[in-house]
Amino acid sequence: MINFFKMKNEIPIFAIDFEGSKSIGIVEFGIAGISGGDIFFSETKICAPKKPIDFKTRKITGITDTLAAHNPPFEAHCEMFSHLRQNGIFAAHNFHTEDSLLRHYMPSAGRVKNFFTGKDTLSWSPWIDSRILSRQIFNVKSEKLSDVVSELGLNSELDFYAEKICPHGRRKWHCALYDALASALIIKLAIRELPDLNALAHASNIETPESSLF
Numbered sequence: 001m002i003n004f005f006k007m008k009n010e011i012p013i014f015a016i017d018f019e020g021s022k023s024i025g026i027v028e029f030g031i032a033g034i035s036g037g038d039i040f041f042s043e044t045k046i047c048a049p050k051k052p053i054d055f056k057t058r059k060i061t062g063i064t065d066t067l068a069a070h071n072p073p074f075e076a077h078c079e080m081f082s083h084l085r086q087n088g089i090f091a092a093h094n095f096h097t098e099d100s101l102l103r104h105y106m107p108s109a110g111r112v113k114n115f116f117t118g119k120d121t122l123s124w125s126p127w128i129d130s131r132i133l134s135r136q137i138f139n140v141k142s143e144k145l146s147d148v149v150s151e152l153g154l155n156s157e158l159d160f161y162a163e164k165i166c167p168h169g170r171r172k173w174h175c176a177l178y179d180a181l182a183s184a185l186i187i188k189l190a191i192r193e194l195p196d197l198n199a200l201a202h203a204s205n206i207e208t209p210e211s212s213l214f
Contacts, residue, residue, distance in 0.1 A: 011088060012033050012088035013034045013089045013090075013184075014034075014041075014090055015034065018101045020057065023050070024050055027047055027049050027063050028044065028063055030175070030176030030177030030178065031043045032161075033084075034187060046068050049068055061174050085124060089115055089126070089127075091130060092127060092180075092183060099124055099125065108123065109123070115197075127204075129204050130145075131145075132204050132205055133190045134151075138190075140152065159171070162177075165177065
């Protein structure tokens with residue numbers, strides 16, 4: 001698990017991506033953590049489905065029942081997600097999908113801090129959304145993750161990190177860690193433009209107090 005003592009009081013951001021659906025369950029997750037303007041943490045697992053994986057999901061993700069069946073289900077990893085949320089801010093590209101799937105398994109992260117208000121909350125929110133940031137900060141018209149990465153010139157950096165941290169054969173679009181990493185790199189670029197987390201939150205349509213907390 002992560003040694004938060006080494007973070008020099010910076011609040012980490014965890015970009016998350018899920019593959020799957022409420023019907024078949026989360027069949028793969030990817031997490032890319034950002035701290036100090038760099039990727040410091042990653043995790044990914046393929047998870048056993050609730051029922052046979054449908055043709056569309058198999059075609060998009062490349063995950064088959066044979067590949068997934070011998071792994072624990074997503075429930076085995078819920079405690080880790082709660083731990084990450086206790087210590088950081090969640091992010092995704094169009095966070096509504098990830099938030100909905102996560103709440104399907106765990107309605108609440110437990111009592112955790114909203115780092116933007118300083119108050120306790122039972123929600124996984126607020127989420128930083130790389131889709132919104134790419135439009136608000138960089139004026140990218142497309143909302144498709146691969147288009148955003150291309151327009152922002154992040155392909156080489158994405159492939160560099162993917163070679164280091166993504167499993168062999170899972171270094172492409174619709175692989176959970178690859179997509180999470182792409183979202184993280186968009187946020188990483190946004191942090192260069194808006195290093196203050198309150199400003200970053202406003203750009204992602206998160207309401208914060210008038211006075212900066214950071």
